[in-house]
Amino acid sequence: MLLKFNQVEKRFKEKQVLSGVSFEIDEGESIALIGPNGAGKTTMIRSVLGLTLIDGGEIVRNFNTRQDVGVMLQHDLFPDHLRVREVIELHKSYSKSNVSTHALLEAGDLVKEARSMVQNLSGGQKRRLSFALSLAADPKLLFLDEPTVGMDVTASRMFWNKIREIQEQGKSIFVTSHHLDELNDYCRRFIFLKNGEIIADVRKEDLNTQKVIVVYLETAEEALDLQRQFGGLMEDRKLYVTDKNKHAVLCAYLQQRGMTFEERLKEVRDCYREIYDLNPEEGVKQA
Ligand SMILES: Nc1ncnc2c1ncn2[C@@H]1O[C@H](COP(=O)(O)OP(=O)(O)OP(=O)(O)O)[C@@H](O)[C@H]1O
Incomplete structure (x- = not known):
């Protein structure tokens, strides 16, 4: 078991956002978290990362949230005064991974933009940079919150192909998205949230029957x-x-x-x- 939610509760003031959420994922397994706006997807990701404190239940993490995890949150925050290559090198310096800067530029399809100032990147290019940075520590578990928002069709396809490659290396992905067709094509397990509860936990092989x-x-x-x-x-x-x-x-x-x-x-x-x-x-x- 890599990650386990056991009866997790989360409230923001009187609003119950997560209500008895339980599931677990094994090493190498990936999950697509699905639900309408406000269903609690980001809250789940932030809870796993320790960015949001839960009010009840437990989250068991068989990984180190500093070393083993790559994160792509909904809103990108970069030091604007740096070039793309410099931001990547800065992120690499936080971890001991051997991933090359060129491999990260390629993962984000940013080889041509390596010398561009981050502040001059387009919205989609910033998302690609965020993805490249999420891979900087060669993580065994990736948390991706609406990763393809702002990406064009080609960039989305490249992104998902890279995700497939990462999954084939035995790594785990925890992804939220409203692009259901992309999830359908590239993910194998789907958790649906409703009223703060898991309402369905569906595997691709079940859909295929x-x-x-x-x-x-x-x-x-x-x-x-x-x-x-x-x-x-x-x-x-x-x-x-x-x-x-x-x-x-x-x-x-x-x-x-x-x-x-x-x-x-x-x-x-x-x-x-x-x-x-x-x-x-x-x-x-x-x-
Ligand atoms: N820091 C906070 N303070 C108060 N309420 C919050 C906070 N963070 C989230 N919420 C509320 O919790 C609920 C779940 O929010 P969350 O961001 O987890 O939803 P989501 O499923 O990720 O939505 P989206 O698809 O729009 O990204 C929403 O009603 C939101 O307003």
Whole structure:
């Protein structure tokens, strides 16, 4: 076991933010932490790092929060008067790691910007620098809070490929993001937070055994009628039916009427819709 939350409680004044949160991750395992704004994701990361004190329960850390951990928080704080290479070298000097400056520049795709002043970097370049710095101590556990916000498509892809490489080296990642498709493609375990509690803990291999039928609909009446018959959740004129007991009869129904639909593996986005999104029978579900 690398990290364990045991009945963790956190309140800010009267607001309960974490409520009996329990889970553990093993060495080499990674987690994507998912939930709407304010669900408590950053609070969890800050609690592990000791930046926020918890009010109850315990956090067991089988790692050293100074030496074994790399961190990319939501807001970048750099000494603006330094060049990119200098900031990287400064960070390297805090640890005893042998990671080369060039490797870190490459990890952040900042080789060309090595001599640029940090204050002149764009928002996305600053995020990439933050990522490079998180790797400076060659950490065995990385905490990444919304890492790809501000990154363009190419930078995000490079970032996730690097994350995959890091995971393949047996290191662990603890990542929060609202980019569900990225999490779906690159992570293997997903923890969903709701009302300060873990509401679902889903593994990619479980998703890979489940299917969703997505029906593309023309009119609102058509959509409602189909939903009344087969259930499912609606979003942007599409009906998503995950109940496998209804799939055979639904497919036959749709084929008979020549309606457009696709059958695909369940994804993180489908879990999110089920857990948080608008459900006509229950109204808007709030995290
Ligand atoms: N220092 C603080 N003082 C008071 N309230 C706080 C503090 N830090 C966080 N909160 C509150 O705790 C709740 C959880 O915040 P947190 O930042 O953990 O959410 P999050 O899931 O990371 O959200 P986001 O997706 O917007 O980053 C929010 O209601 C927030 O206002």
